[in-house]
Amino acid sequence: MNHSFADKKLTRRNFLATAGTAVALPTILPLSVFGRDNRPAPSGRIVMGVVGCGGMGNGNTDAFLGKKECQVVAACDVDKNHLRDMVNKVNGRYKNQDCKGYSDLSQLMARTDIDAVMLALPDHWHALAAVEAANHGKDIYGEKPLARTIVEQQSIVRAVQKNKRIWQTGSWQRSQSNFHKAAEIVRNGLIGKIKRVEVGLPDGPFDHPELNKPMPGTTPPPELDYDRWIGPSTLLPYIEQRTHYQWRWNYNTGGGQLLDWIGHHCDIAHWGMDCDRSGPLEIEGRGEFPPKDAVWNSCTKYRIELKYPNDIEMTIGGGQPDIQGGAKWIGTDGWVRVDRGVFESSKAEWRDYNELPEELRKVKLYKSTDHHQNFLDCVKSRQPTVTPAETAHHSAIPGHLGLISMLVGRKLKWDSSRERIIGDPEASKLMGRDYRAPWKLA
Numbered sequence: 001m002n003h004s005f006a007d008k009k010l011t012r013r014n015f016l017a018t019a020g021t022a023v024a025l026p027t028i029l030p031l032s033v034f035g036r037d038n039r040p041a042p043s044g045r046i047v048m049g050v051v052g053c054g055g056m057g058n059g060n061t062d063a064f065l066g067k068k069e070c071q072v073v074a075a076c077d078v079d080k081n082h083l084r085d086m087v088n089k090v091n092g093r094y095k096n097q098d099c100k101g102y103s104d105l106s107q108l109m110a111r112t113d114i115d116a117v118m119l120a121l122p123d124h125w126h127a128l129a130a131v132e133a134a135n136h137g138k139d140i141y142g143e144k145p146l147a148r149t150i151v152e153q154q155s156i157v158r159a160v161q162k163n164k165r166i167w168q169t170g171s172w173q174r175s176q177s178n179f180h181k182a183a184e185i186v187r188n189g190l191i192g193k194i195k196r197v198e199v200g201l202p203d204g205p206f207d208h209p210e211l212n213k214p215m216p217g218t219t220p221p222p223e224l225d226y227d228r229w230i231g232p233s234t235l236l237p238y239i240e241q242r243t244h245y246q247w248r249w250n251y252n253t254g255g256g257q258l259l260d261w262i263g264h265h266c267d268i269a270h271w272g273m274d275c276d277r278s279g280p281l282e283i284e285g286r287g288e289f290p291p292k293d294a295v296w297n298s299c300t301k302y303r304i305e306l307k308y309p310n311d312i313e314m315t316i317g318g319g320q321p322d323i324q325g326g327a328k329w330i331g332t333d334g335w336v337r338v339d340r341g342v343f344e345s346s347k348a349e350w351r352d353y354n355e356l357p358e359e360l361r362k363v364k365l366y367k368s369t370d371h372h373q374n375f376l377d378c379v380k381s382r383q384p385t386v387t388p389a390e391t392a393h394h395s396a397i398p399g400h401l402g403l404i405s406m407l408v409g410r411k412l413k414w415d416s417s418r419e420r421i422i423g424d425p426e427a428s429k430l431m432g433r434d435y436r437a438p439w440k441l442a
């Protein structure tokens with residue numbers, strides 16, 4: 001069950017080679033079978049299924065449909081309209097009818113011809129889907145944050161490691177040159193010893209104050225299997241503004257702006273701090289929350305103060321005037337701030353570098369220039385991607401702990417190597433969530 005893509009391809013090639021001696025190939029096969037349209041022949045392609053056909057699922061699938069080394073053969077969604085549109089898109093792109101649609105992701109995962117899956121599900125489904133995929137021997141492109149809770153994240157990391165799967169997280173900023181350059185400048189000591197790190201994330205949402213209050217439920221639309229959509233979370237009455245895309249503003253399914261963005265800018269901050277396998281020692285969060293029973297109940301403004309080893313202090317802020325967006329490292333000899341389309345630094349010459357001059361690059365960070373391509377390359381090579389599951393796990397932990405600290409109203413102490421909150425049973429309990437039957441986290 002746990003053969004790698006390379007093992008499976010060998011088997012398929014051997015089969016084709018053997019079959020070819022005994023049986024004449026049918027003449028109706030398209031030219032692409034022989035790889036003549038600049039694509040590897042089907043036996044050499046990574047066969048993919050896509051799960052979650054909403055906003056990001058479409059974005060990721062568009063990227064994979066543009067890659068010659070893979071072939072999307074299956075799609076899954078619990079919304080019939082989203083599924084129909086995705087199947088039509090894939091079949092339209094390949095000019096065939098081969099992409100099959102599923103409403104139950106377990107059926108897609110059970111297909112032995114599928115090598116890899118793309119998961120773009122609401123956060124409360126990340127762990128169940130990822131663990132099932134890993135246990136079925138699939139390599140996984142999975143979205144950030146790694147999962148809705150720390151316990152769920154741990155289960156993903158375990159399943160990926162146990163099954164020796166390739167994992168790429170959707171933290172695509174690591175494949176962008178300005179983020180790479182900024183992290184390399186910091187890792188190579190150009191700003192001196194790091195003293196302080198600022199991670200600026202969005203605040204809000206504030207555009208619908210009526211949703212920061214409770215609202216009566218309505219009937220789900222016929223195209224949506226709402227029971228399966230809610231899955232392991234509490235079966236709250238259906239409200240449209242709590243489902244597609246907007247699920248992130250309710251703690252039953254998402255983690256608000258803080259956890260929506262932690263896997264981007266804290267991921268980059270950690271890259272520069274060399275914290276891909278470690279984390280903070282102390283975490284203290286304060287936030288402004290709508291009422292618990294509001295449609296959107298996630299915190300709208302927040303400030304988390306963290307202490308890291310080596311006397312490094314970090315602030316993660318949303319809606320804090322003194323914290324700018326992106327990741328900023330401040331050291332004894334200078335500073336760097338990076339965000340989407342932004343690179344600022346204490347030294348003007350750093351801004352002009354396309355990348356660090358070779359003589360300054362004693363530490364060379366992983367270089368990827370195309371996040372989806374990096375995943376496919378690693379599926380073939382069996383080498384780690386630029387954002388493996390363990391990295392995404394540690395990148396999101398400061399956000400999870402910040403939220404827990406806000407909820408219990410006190411400072412937390414964290415044992416990064418054992419991944420435990422020290423001496424606080426109430427806070428420790430919030431590292432996981434109860435699952436609604438029949439769903440169980442392996």
Ligand SMILES: NC(=O)c1ccc[n+]([C@@H]2O[C@H](COP(=O)([O-])OP(=O)(O)OC[C@H]3O[C@@H](n4cnc5c(N)ncnc54)[C@H](O)[C@@H]3O)[C@@H](O)[C@H]2O)c1
Nearest residue numbers: 052053054055056077078079082120121143144170244245
């Ligand atoms: N990397 C990025 O830049 C980026 C950007 C946006 C979103 N994301 C991440 O992508 C993920 C999806 O976010 P989105 O904005 O696309 O959400 P979305 O609500 O638009 O899409 C989620 C889709 O999953 C489907 N779904 C829900 N439960 C399912 C199940 N059990 N089986 C099959 N399908 C199911 C929904 O019907 C919906 O079509 C989230 O983790 C989010 O954080 C990443």
